Each structure stands twice: as structure tokens, then as C-alpha cells.
Amino acid sequence: MIRTSRRRWLAAAAAATLAVGLAACGAFRSEYTFSQSQLQAALERKFPFNKRYMELFDIQLTNPQLTLDSVRNRVNVQFDATIDNKLFFSQALTGRFALDSGLRYDEPTRSVVLQDPEVKRFDVQGMPAQFSRQLNALGGILAEQLLQGYPLYTFREDQLRIAGTHVEPGTITVLPDGINVKINRP
Template sequence: MTEPSNTPSRRMRWWAGAAAVAVAIAAVLVACMPTGWTGDGYTFSRGQMQDAVARKFPFQRRFLGFFDVTLSNPQVSLDPGRNRIAIQADAQVESGLFRQPLTGPLAVSSGLHYDAPTRSIRLDQPSVDRFDLQNVPGGVGPQISAIGSLIAGQLLNDYAVYTFKPEQLKVAGIAVEPGTITVLPEGVHVQAKRP
């Protein structure tokens, strides 16, 4: 004797089968997502930013015609309270005006923005939070401060800290574009939105 097609056990098997198919589809869609994508965006770690910034160092440049500046050992930290990232580096300034190089830390903080043409997350309006060189001779303090501002403007302004690959801007075949950027304690979250 066969069961009628509307019996509870047959309906239960149909729903169980449908649920299994839905779970399989969801697993395939999640497998297609680039690493880092979550339900509402992309999160990259402080370590990924550290690696990207470190590739720019050591940095050497002449400023104001007679100050040779070298920056090394950058360290990236996150400031979720101000929605900014911070970069501290060891600075060394050499000039014929000094008997020995001036050394000390340079600390810069910056917001972040997305640049669609380059598919990158970039520093936005970095500012010097600290530039403490040891043994600065009298009379050159203003020039040293100017060097700090030039470093922030020339070295770090609009610097790409993360560049998306084209395939990373598609989730399950649907194009997405980075939206709101939020600095978190453990990384930076970039909200996904439809273009």
C-alpha cells in the first residue's frame, strides 16, 4: 500500500530535502566569497595594513632644500574612537646645519576613504600627532615642524593601504562597492553596497 502524497511524513521529507538544498546553495555562495567578506562587507586586519604601509619604508627624501629625512620601522595602530589609523615611525633628520643627525619618533594619524578608480582604501587627510626630535638646535624648530607636515602631506596623503582585486568586488556574482569605512579595535571594516 502506498502513502497518499499529502501525508505528514512525505511533507516532512520534502521540507528536509528543500532545507538541505538551501544549505548547499548557501555553502556554495559562501565558498565563492573572497576571504574577509562577511554578510555586510569586508574586514581587513591591522596586520594587513601594517604589511602594506611597511612596503613604503624606509622612506628617504630631501625637504626644504637642505634637510635629508629618513623614516623607518613603521608601526600601524588603530584608533576606533576617532575612526582613524595611526602610524608611528623612527625619524632621522640630517643637515649641514647640525653636527649630528636628529632622531626621534614621528606619529601620524589619518582617516580612510575609498577610491573607486584604483579600487583602493586610501589614507585621508593625515595629520602629524607627534614629531619629537632630540637635540634640535635653536632657531630651526619651525622648519622641523614644517618637515613633519610635508611628510604627512607628501608621503602618506592618499596612500593606498589596501587594494581590492576585481574579483573581490563581487559576491556570489553580484558586483559590490565599498561604502562606509569603520576602524575597529582589530581591523578596518568596509561596508559593501550595490554600485
């Protein structure tokens, strides 16, 4: 009788171990999809964005608004912009800054980041005419140099570990209502 109980116990333990192992394999996430509202919330946590450029301009971007362009596989982001330079302007200039960008995965930061952002609009209220060309050039530099690689979403460490193995995000696709990130199998 003891042998029968022990055999049953061993069989039950083996079945439970097998079930846990199969469940772990089946639990592998092959993709993550983030809704536009999740991305917007993640983006808002990273603002305001303050940067001093060339020791001349203090730039602040606030109130980011994210829209998705699934047809072009790009994201659009608009910000309120404030540019200050006590040497050239009597008061800070304010306006609206808009860009669109591709996305890529950045392994060191575990983030989906802006890739090749392009300025679509840089409207500044009260801009002196003599600075118009320079300010538009500054907007292009801001997009290309300061916002290139800017994180849109950062993965938690546990999102990139499957059964103790590190996994890497692969293809990133912009959807009409979110972003889909495929996970490469280990």
C-alpha cells in the first residue's frame, strides 16, 4: 500500500512538474501591444523636457500630445514650446512644436525610442522677423539632435525575461490605436 501511494505521489508530482513546464513555455509572450492612451501616459511622465542648447537657448517642451500614423508607420508628437535667450529676446518666446518620427528599440535603455524625427511645424508667437530663419533651423536641430533616440516607452526588466532568459523586441508596428512590438524568441 505504501508503494502504491508513493507511486501515485511521484506520478502526481511528475504531472504537476510537466504541467508547470508546459505552462511556462505556453506563457511566452510573442508581442506586446500598447494602446495610444498607455503610450500617452508614458510620454507625459517624461515631461517637461528642458534643454540648454549651445549655451544660448533654454528650451522647454511641455504638454506632449501623441497621435499615430499607421499608414506611414510613424508617430506624431506635438508640444508646447518655450524658448528663452536673455541676450536676444526681451521675454521668452512660446509656441507649438510638432514632429513625426519612426520608432526603433534601444537595447541599453530597454526603450522604444524616436528614430529620425522630422519637424513638421514650429510656430512661435511674437517672433522677431530677423530670427525667423534661425529659429526654424533651431527647431530642426532640436528634432534631429536632441530628440533623436528620445524614449517613448521603457520596458520593465520582467517584460524582457521569459523563463529566466533575456529576450529582445523586434519589429515595431504603429497601429491606428497603439503600437505593436514583436518579441524575438530566444
